[in-house]
Amino acid sequence: MTKRYCYACDLKEDAQLIAEYKAYHAEGNAWPEITKSIKDAGIVDMQIYLTGNRMFMIMEVDETFDAEKKAKMDADNTIVQEWENLMWNYQQELPWAKDGEKWIALEQIFQL
Incomplete structure (x- = not known):
């Protein structure tokens, strides 16, 4: 059984950076x-979609996924930290993000 998480993040509005x-x-x-x-x-599947400078990420996770554990794993991994720092050259927080918050969880408001 998988679970889906969806997130949004903005890129800087610069065609070259995008x-x-x-x-x-x-x-x-x-x-x-x-x-x-x-x-x-x-995380068994991850997709990122882009429109303009707004990105949407869809993650499918298995039963072993834990967001807090993932955050700790990332914080302890120097390569992941290097990647995240590099990506901050391109990304910017959404206007309503908390300080330092990058990808914001999307609220599901409809399902067919």
């Missing part, structure tokens, strides 16, 4: 340590 960000996330370009850390946390 193109670079997309290149980092093109198939095969994400650092292998990053994809390993994602899978090790119980």
